[in-house]
Amino acid sequence: MSLTFQVRRTAGNGRRATLTLPHGAVETPVFMPVGTQATVKAVPQQLLEALDVGILLGNTYHLYLRPGHEAIRRMGGLHRFMSWNRAILTDSGGFQVFSLSELRKVTEEGVSFRSHIDGSSHFFSPERSMDVQIALGSDIAMAFDECTEYPADRARARASLDMTLRWAKRSRDHFEKQKSSVPWGERSAFSAQRSENTAEEGQTPNLFGIVQGGMFADLRRESAERLVEMDFPGYAIGGLSVGEPRELTREMIATTLPLLPVDKPRYVMGVGYPDEIAEYARMGVDMMDCVLPTRAARHGLLFTSEGRLNIKNRQFAEDQGPADPACNCMVCRRYSRAYLRHLMAAQEPLSAVLNTLHNLAFYLETMRKVREEMAGEPIANSQ
Ligand SMILES: [Zn+2]
Structure with missing residues (x-):
């Protein structure tokens, strides 16, 4: 198994669980520090270990542009490249690409964008995002989604969620075909480096689906239900913390959580202040990240x-x-x-x-x- 999720205790809607991934087990609810460019800014990996960080987030968009996912693949994947033997989750690159509002163009096929570094032209699709995340070798990859902006009217949120669901299916289909090409099998020749890969043979990355639907409770519900039919090993709630009032964030999380399977991890992306992450954990959220x-x-x-x-x-x-x-x-x-x-x-x-x-x-x-x-x-x- 490349992912197991064992709920140990529950308290109200919250639960305490052990999430086991190819690069180690994590106690949840968990906060995941953001390591945008293969580093949590200003903190060496051994200090992250001393802090007992069990899982880090890496940004696909940034690593794709620099140093490039193929370069990272040739160096044995992101774990070995950055000498981090514990778990890594990568985002799909979608959020960053959509943030480049002046530099991008969205079609059904994917998103054309220009690099914020040198202005060069690039194209991300669900298939491309999966290829990049598999080359990086993350323990958890995220489906390529469109992060609906705020505010967005109902028609816009509807169209966006429909496309995200079509992209979720494309992401899953491509991911399933390609996931075994993850660069985990290679071992470092340099034994002094703490970068031996701990993933066991036959293990593969895991793909999570992402619920969208803007700030409309019924669209959130529909998004969750249709996504669950696709049967992912874990689910994220995306498109939150994008400028909406905090009460609305909470309402969207509360609406969505009961529709996600109780025996799978539930991840809210991009939140929040310390009191918010504690509150969401008590509501039943298992994973969170925030810069x-x-x-x-x-x-x-x-x-x-x-x-x-x-x-x-x-x-x-x-x-x-x-x-x-x-x-x-x-x-x-x-x-x-x-x-x-x-x-x-x-x-x-x-x-x-x-x-x-x-x-x-x-x-x-x-x-x-x-x-x-x-x-x-x-x-x-x-x-
Ligand atoms: Zn302190």
Whole structure:
């Protein structure tokens, strides 16, 4: 089996489970840090391991453009290329391509777009996205979807969801034919490198389908029902956190979740603030990702048990306390707010490293607490 999902405990609508993938097992609900360009910005892989990150997200669009998916395939896949032996999920590239509003053209066949790096012309289709994700060798690939913009009227959301369903079928058909060509079998000749591939022979990547439907509850329901008929090993809820009010995000998640199979992982893409990810996990979401903790960190915004803290503030200039007194992360155990503020003011690269480490630790700890709450018993903190 290339994916198993064992629900261990439930609490209300939430559940605690073990998701086992070719590159390791992950306890859910889980937060997945975003590693856009084969790196979680500012954080070396060994520190991600020290934080107990079990699964990372990679961005297909960025890796396709640079260094190129065929180059990564030749180097044994993304795991070996970036020396990360734990699980990786890749997005389909659709979200980034659709964000290039001035640079793209959408047809039934796929999307033509220009590179944001050098303006060169490219084409992504469901088949192309599957080929790229298989070359990268992710544990979980995502179906190529159209992320419906916000606001979108009903006719637009309807047309978009219909195309996403046709693309889901094309994605699945192509993926099933090609998935065994994943570059996992190759072993590194350089044994000092921590990049031996742990996937067992015969294992293959997994493909998740994506629910769309804009902000219309009935369209979300229809999208979910038709997608479930295609029988994916897991399902994502996409097209959220695109500018809509938070209440609407919550409503769309609440509407969709009961229609997705209880014995398969459910992933909400691109959310959110710490209190949101905790809330969605309690509603029954198993997986989430967001650039917020890493991006905000580089701008000096720290998430803490006392709320958000802007480390650039003058008030911290001589503050000897940790970023978050309740946090036990490697940054809070060692460095003061005054030092973090100084690094930021002096534009030292270490500023991004330490701020990101704390924010990721805070997000991961938020999920660990939710899991613990569901377990009804303490879980060993591996930090
Ligand atoms: Zn901390």
